[in-house]
Amino acid sequence: MTWLRALKETARAGLTVERKRLEPLVALRGAAGLAVVIGLSLTLFGPAVAASSAFGAFQAAIATFQRSWRPRPELALASGTSLAVSTFLGYLTGSHLLLFLALLCLWTFLAGMSWAAGPTVGIIASSNVAIMLVTVTIPTSVAAAAGHAAMMIVGGCVQAALVILFPVRRWGAHRDALADALAAEADYARRLRHDPVAPFDPEPLMAARDAATITARQARTRPAELHGARGVAERIRPVLASLADPAVGVPAEGKERDRVRELLAAAGAVLDAAARAIRHGEPVKIPPEAEAALRTPDTGAILTGPAYRAATRLGALLKDVLETAGNSNSPRPEDPAAESARTAPAPLLRPTLFALVPAAVRAVRGELRHESPITRHAIRVTAVAAAGYLLGHWLPLGHGYWAPMASVMVMRPDFSQTYSRAVARFGGTLVGVALATGLVQLAHPGTGLSAALAVLCAGMMYLLMRTGQVAAQACVAAYVVFLLGMGGQQWTQTVPERVVLTLLGGVLAMIAYALYPAWETPRLRTRLADWLIADGRYAAAVVDRYAHPAGKACPDVREALLAARDARVAWQEAVDRAKNEPVRHRGLSRAAAADAEEALAQLGRVAMLMEAHLPERGDTPVPAAARLAEALRKSTEQGAKALRERRVPQWEAVRTALDEWDGEGVPDRVVRRGAGLLLETLDELSDALDTSPPPMLVDGTSTKRPDDDGPRNPEGPAAR
Structure with missing residues (x-):
């Protein structure tokens, strides 16, 4: 795909507004929590504290909307507390440019690496860094900074309390998933x-x-129908x-x-x-x-x-x-x-937030290598945040934090999301700022009305955030205009700078990915090889159970199946990320990838068919199945190595094991037929990966099969 087409596709994706099922009660609850925090802060402390505490409650509510099965109160508390710590440390170093820049680089790098622990953690950490760039400018002393940080924690506590006191469809997401x-x-x-x-x-x-997979506390209250x-x-x-x-x-x-x-x-x-x-x-x-x-x-x-x-x-x-x-x-x-x-069965238990820390550290440590997309993202976003902050500081515009804030918010480990979010953020910012500015000029709202309008915009963002980035960013842009207006800043002091610096931050993010990319396309062969190994181990585990009957409960088969599913999803996600990248396929064309995907899907399917007929404990063993299982395991591992090295895998060991099996006799036609289908799917995979031109006959005609011009075996090997 050319760069022009890639930019066109990502821009279209960023500006798309999707039709999603809205959750008005959940959005209302988040807006109500924000209103409570702003109202109390305005009454007790004034507009400055209200603005910073509003950011804490705003971010805590966003955390509860993330795609996570963890209890929502935990997410709100974690978000509010981490933002408070970031803001307080940022204020302590804010008066020294180099010291604050060092803290910003450290915080941004850790936020980039936190994507290794999952997208929910990565989004919360990135949002905390972005919001910190704004909130550190609000306090006027160390004591005030501590007070602002404390109110951010209060904002998170308020949102968590509302989730507990006013649950909306308790266990609703879990019910929907099942x-x-x-x-x-x-x-x-x-x-x-x-x-x-x-x-x-x-x-x-x-x-x-x-x-x-739930926490121990959730296991005590889970409805019976979810067991x-x-x-x-x-x-x-x-x-x-x-x-x-x-x-x-x-x-x-x-x-x-x-x-x-x-x-x-x-x-x-x-x-x-x-x-x-x-x-x-x-x-x-x-x-x-x-x-x-x-x-x-x-x-x-x-x-x-x-x-x-x-x-x-x-x-x-x-x-x-x-x-x-x-x-x-x-x-x-x-x-x-x-x-x-x-x-x-016993429930699958999810660790608590504190118990999750060692696992997150191990995940981050496992990604600390230069070729890792997570590490490259962390380096890229750190460099862009530092450059954006310095440019904003040197440019005579004021509010220079908008540039690095925009960069941190739009950058993701993959190309498509980074570019589409950059376009959506700038487009949404233009729309939101234009609407908010027009309303300010017409109504000239005071502190109370500005606070109410900010809460309204936040509620609209909560309602529309899953319909697309452009709608959410428009609401966020208007929210910030009204929130800073509540603190006494006029729109003429924030709007022009924000538009220019948001564009600058988005451009920096896009340039950084072009100069220091983490393309998925060259890694497609590795992803396919990982899936081949996982599918081979699953098939081998199933076949081996015919040699060692153990009934339907086979933990090794179950674990192999889950690993094969994870590998398949990793492959499909990689293909989705790679399809809009402006790079060459480097040896694995789209057609070859599609045919190979079909073959591996059929391999897993045939293994599943055999799993449905696993022998009961005490049934007659099939000794030849053990040799076939070992051949499958070793051959798929060798085939994965060949795939990574751009060679066509060979399956002679599997063919030999099947020939030996035929010489001994087969007690059940399902077993032998399934074993034959496994070999057929492996041959289909080799055919898909064999991109060499067919040999020519003496008369100049090709030895290519008559059906090679069309799709290869559209119904799969199991149909034969």
Whole structure:
């Protein structure tokens, strides 16, 4: 992609306003907390303290809106306290340019490195540095600075208290995550009726797992319907896939296929009903036709072998889902022996904020290398903040902190977000400043009215912040105009400087990324290699269980599956970041990347099909499966090395293990068919990565296959 097109795409993304579900009650609560803090500060201390305390309450409320499953009061307290500490230390060094510049560089570098601990921590830390640049200019003495810092902490405490006293949809986000996972599986079941090898995006299941990781305090108050349903939903997906896939299930057409379609439709209806019940906290209402389809005794007469086992297990799992969602009148499985355990699993515990510190330190330490995108971001944002502060200090405009503030707020570890946020911040600033300035000139608001208008703009920002950066930045720009006007500063003292310096800060951020980038495109091969290793380990763990039967509870298989999902998400995020970068692909074209992604997705899918039919404890072992598992593990690791070195992976060890297996006999067609499909998907991956021109025959024609001009195997190897 050329630079011109990349700039056009990122600018369009930054100026886009999306249609999102708004949360007016949550926005009202945040605005109310800000109003309380400003009102008390104005009454007790005056406009200067009110302005700084307002920043603390404003930032604390923003922290509660971040995409985090941690309790919102903790985020508000952490944000208000960290901003208070930053402001107080900043004021102590503010009178000495070099000393403050050293503190700014240190604080900015740490904020940049904090992205290693997650986006929520990174956003809060970056916002604290940006707001500190404003708040350090408000106090007039050390004692006043301490008082301002204390009021910032009070602002965070007020927002935390309001979250506790006036909860809006308590556990609502957790309910939505679990309901979205069940609804995604319902949609998957319906799509399988028409496309037996339909793809499935595991992202909703991963989000549900994140939501299920809670603190010890949350575990004591979590609603009963949020216990256990996620684990059951995880086990439903491979059963649905194995029931529908012709390779290990029933023929593509016929009486058996018709029965499978009925079961899939009923499963979709039941999962949708459970999702609605969990989302709204209501009893489950099962459609009568779905209940009738699951209760019919004809399944055992129509389906046999693996398909019958999958249908029986599906009925048991659906019953578990409905019991968890709060309905005991659910259809019973046809084979009582297939019922899964009803005991609720132990919750996944999230560490407290203090216990999180060592993990965050380890994450930051792991990123402290020059080739790391996080480290390059930290260096880049530190240099830009220092340069912006010096330029603002030397330019005869006043309020020079606007330039570094804009830079810190827009810069992110990746190219697309940095450039789109820079455009959105400048565009939003122009709109917000223009509207606020026009209102000031018309109404000439005093202290009280300026405070009210600032609260109104903050509330609008809370309401619209998820619809896009340009809308949020317009509200923030107007908020700052009214807030500083409350402290006695006229719009003519702030508006012109802010517009010019915001543009300067955005330009500095964009130039810095162009000069010192952290492109994702050259790392795509490494991301793909990591996914190949993770998928290979997952497939090997599944295959090895046929050699060592241990029942359905296999922690090693589960851990390998989660690692494969993480690797797949890392790959997809890398592709999304790379698609707008103005750099060459360097050996992995978009077409090759898409074909390789399809092949690896199919590899994980085939392993999932085999996982759905894992042998029970005590079943006859398959010794050849152990050799195949070892071959898969070593071959995928060697293939990943070849991929990084721009070579085509080879799978002779896997082929040899399968040939040896055929010589010993296979007791179950599902096992051998699944093992063959694993090799087919690996061959598909090699074909996708083989970009060398095909050899020519004597007559000058190509040996290229007839179908090579079109998409390679659009239905995936499992369809064959």
